[in-house]
Amino acid sequence: MDRKDLHELIAEGTGNAGNICQICAFRDGENIYEDSWRGFKSDDAVNINSVTKGVMAILAGIAADKGLFGVDDKVLDFFPDYQVRRGEKTIYDVTIKHLLTMTAPYKGKSEPWKKVCTSPDWTVSALDLLGGRKGITGEFRYATLGIQILSGIIENASGEKCIDFANKNLFIPLGIPEHSIHGDSSKEDQFDFFMNKGPRKNEWYSDPQDTVTAGWGLCLTGMDMARIGDMVLNEGRSGGRQIVSADWIGEMIKPRLKLGRMFGNMEYGYLWYKPYENKEVYAAIGDSGNIIYVNREMNISVGITGTFKPRIFDRVEFIEKTVLPVLPEK
Numbered sequence: 001m002d003r004k005d006l007h008e009l010i011a012e013g014t015g016n017a018g019n020i021c022q023i024c025a026f027r028d029g030e031n032i033y034e035d036s037w038r039g040f041k042s043d044d045a046v047n048i049n050s051v052t053k054g055v056m057a058i059l060a061g062i063a064a065d066k067g068l069f070g071v072d073d074k075v076l077d078f079f080p081d082y083q084v085r086r087g088e089k090t091i092y093d094v095t096i097k098h099l100l101t102m103t104a105p106y107k108g109k110s111e112p113w114k115k116v117c118t119s120p121d122w123t124v125s126a127l128d129l130l131g132g133r134k135g136i137t138g139e140f141r142y143a144t145l146g147i148q149i150l151s152g153i154i155e156n157a158s159g160e161k162c163i164d165f166a167n168k169n170l171f172i173p174l175g176i177p178e179h180s181i182h183g184d185s186s187k188e189d190q191f192d193f194f195m196n197k198g199p200r201k202n203e204w205y206s207d208p209q210d211t212v213t214a215g216w217g218l219c220l221t222g223m224d225m226a227r228i229g230d231m232v233l234n235e236g237r238s239g240g241r242q243i244v245s246a247d248w249i250g251e252m253i254k255p256r257l258k259l260g261r262m263f264g265n266m267e268y269g270y271l272w273y274k275p276y277e278n279k280e281v282y283a284a285i286g287d288s289g290n291i292i293y294v295n296r297e298m299n300i301s302v303g304i305t306g307t308f309k310p311r312i313f314d315r316v317e318f319i320e321k322t323v324l325p326v327l328p329e330k
Contacts, residue, residue, distance in 0.1 A: 003035070003326045010037050017318065019197075019288060019309040021046050022222030025302045025327055026230040029238065032300075033327050034223065038307070043177075044199035045219035046305035051292055052204075052218040054284020055170070055228065056150055057100060057271035059162070061236075061248030062169045068157040071097040071251075075104075075130070075149060078156045082127055091131035099150050100270040101256050102140050107132045111145045117190060122207035123152035140257050140268065144215035147271070151214040162212045163204055174231060174238055176224045181206035182217070193217065197307040216286070225303025229292040232282070233301050253282045253294075264313060275316050283316060291315045300327065 001009075010017045021040040025033040036042055063069060069078070075094045076082065084091060090105055098104040106129045119125040126148040151162045158165050167178045182193070182205045193205060205217025212218070220228075231238040232253070235246035255267035255274050267274040273283045280296035289312035293302040302319050306312070 001322060001325060003033075006322055006326050007035055007037075009322070010035075016289060016309070016312045016314055019306040019312075021305045021307060023302065023304050023323060024222035024226040025300055025323065026226045026233075027298075027300050027327075027330065029230055029234070031223065031226070033323075036222075038197075040199055040305075042223060043221060045202050045221055045224075046290070046307065047193060047200055047205075047216070048218055048220050048225065048290040048305060049216050049286035049288055050144065051220075051225065051284045051286035051290045052214065052216050053144075053147055053271040053286075054292060055166075055218055055220075056147065056214045057252050057284075058228070058232075058244055059154060059166055059170060060096070060100065060150060060270070061244040061252060063154050063157060063165070065245045065248060066158075069096060069153065071095065071100065075099065075127075075153065078153045079127060082124065085128070088131045090133070090135050091127075093136055094130055096150070096153065098136065099147060101268065102142055102147075102271075103136070103138050103257070104130060104141070104143065104146055105132050105134060105136055105139075106130060106141060106143055106146055111143060113145065116145050116148070117185070117207075118187065120208050121211075122148050122213070123209070123211055127152075140259060142263075147215045148211075148213065151211050155211060161210060162214075163206070163210075166204075166212075170243060173241060173243055174224075174227050176220070176227065177202040179204050179219075181210050181212060195308050220303075220305070222303040222305045225290075225292045225305070226301050227303075229294045229301025229303060232292075233294050233296060233299065281316070285315070288312060289315045289318075291319070293319050295324075298324065299330075300324065 022036045116125040179202045182203045200219040204212040236244040236249045252270040257268040282294045284292040289306040
């Protein structure tokens with residue numbers, strides 16, 4: 001397969017490739033491949049869904065590098081005015097590391113999207129879910145709503161809105177366009193944000209407090225994601241500048257949990273996945289096949305964006321079988 005074949009394969013919409021908007025690959029800080037489909041241009045942003053979590057892990061690292069917090073700090077230390085519910089004890093022991101590894105405990109069996117996403121403050125609503133009678137068990141529990149607490153921690157620790165912190169410390173230094181908050185958070189708007197298959201602005205979804213959504217809702221291009229992946233590949237450096245410390249990158253991608261079949265038996269670090277035990281491959285993965293793929297063995301990063309299409313679990317395989325073979329040799 002060559003580049004033309006790959007373009008036609010995706011244009012035809014074969015299999016799970018039918019929603020792909022953009023693919024971009026970087027090696028050694030250089031853009032070595034880029035293509036777009038479905039009416040998208042290279043600079044059109046897409047809601048990258050849960051890849052947002054991987055970006056939040058980097059922002060947490062930048063905050064930690066600045067001495068704003070440590071991963072073993074207690075979550076409640078950053079919310080001194082939060083009123084803990086009567087009888088709740090577990091919440092006092094939850095740390096930032098628990099959030100980053102998805103081992104924080106939550107009440108209830110499922111995530112109450114309506115309750116949180118119609119509330120006036122999504123961070124406070126997420127805190128209301130934290131804790132429970134079982135205590136801290138170390139069990140992996142994927143919680144898109146729970147990770148919202150991380151946005152609030154960064155804001156309270158830094159004294160600035162998370163969107164401003166991200167623009168100043170990550171996006172602009174990487175050459176990614178400055179982002180703004182989305183603004184609307186009505187039920188109808190949330191539905192449109194997920195389902196609309198047109199290009200988005202350089203924006204980040206936000207709650208009524210103008211706090212960005214930590215688990216989803218960041219809009220980036222394939223090039224933006226490949227650029228972030230290249231920074232991860234180069235231990236936090238980009239363009240001669242240390243964006244986030246090499247130590248943090250090492251901690252972020254270090255496997256801490258072995259996930260089950262539902263998550264492809266991958267390993268998990270700080271909101272980043274390690275798909276194989278025996279390969280230096282890492283990824284930030286989101287719904288609809290959005291992905292930042294980092295291959296240290298080949299020194300290549302790949303960003304893929306896609307519009308809404310549920311249950312796409314094969315993007316790592318797709319990259320390795322169809323994208324990597326068409327990239328120019330070093």
